[in-house]
Amino acid sequence: MTGTADETQGYDVFATRCPSRQTLETVTGRWGALTLAALVDGPLRFGALRRRVDGVSEKMLSQTLKLLEADGLLTRTDHGTAPPMVDYALTDPGALVADAVVRLVDAVYAVQPAVQQARNSA
Amino acid sequence: MTGTADETQGYDVFATRCPSRQTLETVTGRWGALTLAALVDGPLRFGALRRRVDGVSEKMLSQTLKLLEADGLLTRTDHGTAPPMVDYALTDPGALVADAVVRLVDAVYAVQPAVQQARNSA
DNA sequence: CGGCATCCGAATGGATACTG
DNA sequence: CAGTATCCATTCGGATGCCG
Numbered sequence: 001m002t003g004t005a006d007e008t009q010g011y012d013v014f015a016t017r018c019p020s021r022q023t024l025e026t027v028t029g030r031w032g033a034l035t036l037a038a039l040v041d042g043p044l045r046f047g048a049l050r051r052r053v054d055g056v057s058e059k060m061l062s063q064t065l066k067l068l069e070a071d072g073l074l075t076r077t078d079h080g081t082a083p084p085m086v087d088y089a090l091t092d093p094g095a096l097v098a099d100a101v102v103r104l105v106d107a108v109y110a111v112q113p114a115v116q117q118a119r120n121s122a
Numbered sequence: 123m124t125g126t127a128d129e130t131q132g133y134d135v136f137a138t139r140c141p142s143r144q145t146l147e148t149v150t151g152r153w154g155a156l157t158l159a160a161l162v163d164g165p166l167r168f169g170a171l172r173r174r175v176d177g178v179s180e181k182m183l184s185q186t187l188k189l190l191e192a193d194g195l196l197t198r199t200d201h202g203t204a205p206p207m208v209d210y211a212l213t214d215p216g217a218l219v220a221d222a223v224v225r226l227v228d229a230v231y232a233v234q235p236a237v238q239q240a241r242n243s244a
Numbered sequence: 245c246g247g248c249a250t251c252c253g254a255a256t257g258g259a260t261a262c263t264g
Numbered sequence: 265c266a267g268t269a270t271c272c273a274t275t276c277g278g279a280t281g282c283c284g
Contacts, residue, residue, distance in 0.1 A: 013156065013159070014160070014174055028150035029150075030256085033150050034146075046265075046266055050266095070241065071240055072236055083266080093232075097226070100222075100228075103225060105146065108219060122192050179278055180247075248283080249281090252277105255276070257274085259271090262268080264266095
């Protein structure tokens with residue numbers, strides 16, 4: 001019952017033209033997956049997010065957040081206080097995708113021992 | 123029961139150092155996800171893979187396949203015939219990960235209408 | 245057919261400095 | 265704190281040509 005990625009509503013990620021392809025790229029982009037995964041437990045402020053997603057630069061995080069927000073996967077809330085306090089939270093669609101990302105991460109964890117072994121055999 | 127990406131065996135993708143992080147990057151890389159997804163229905167030859175993963179160049183596909191093979195997620199079988207015939211197939215770990223990728227793609231399909239709407243609102 | 249090697253322009257992305 | 269702007273090194277990745 002594995003099945004191919006069926007194009008339920010006529011989408012096809014394999015096609016360059018399909019808008020879902022771009023969505024996939026945003027989601028699986030360099031920092032997209034980790035950013036989404038970081039938010040599954042609840043909203044986080046910019047700084048906290050930056051600390052959680054180890055290695056991301058301020059610039060890249062900012063850019064990634066904009067992309068995800070533009071696609072409606074997360075919301076940005078500026079509390080307008082001083083010092084600034086802005087938090088990011090998953091939308092419903094975002095939560096759905098983030099959930100799948102977390103499961104992908106879990107799959108990666110599950111195979112990691114095998115991966116390690118394969119790397120050593122090289 | 124969503125839960126964070128729990129570090130079942132002590133892995134943590136959020137940490138730059140963790141080997142699972144590199145695995146995630148290989149899997150979610152520019153062409154990694156699509157390549158894995160393309161193989162869920164069974165082995166494919168290089169050319170077929172190239173045609174399936176629309177937009178990938180010969181060079182990038184080759185490079186992606188090497189990375190995935192080095193991580194033990196797929197196998198390369200050279201039939202040694204002339205003209206050459208080489209096919210790529212998922213290993214068991216690879217199938218596990220590819221499955222999760224397909225589910226992620228399905229999640230993307232599911233939210234695509236919402237994404238579309240968000241993009242138009244911008 | 246299934247690659248690899250080379251070239252080179254384009255895009256990525258980190259570091260730093262600055263702002264409200 | 266939460267960004268923006270600029271600079272610049274690195275990398276990415278397509279095009280081309282060649283080989284078994």
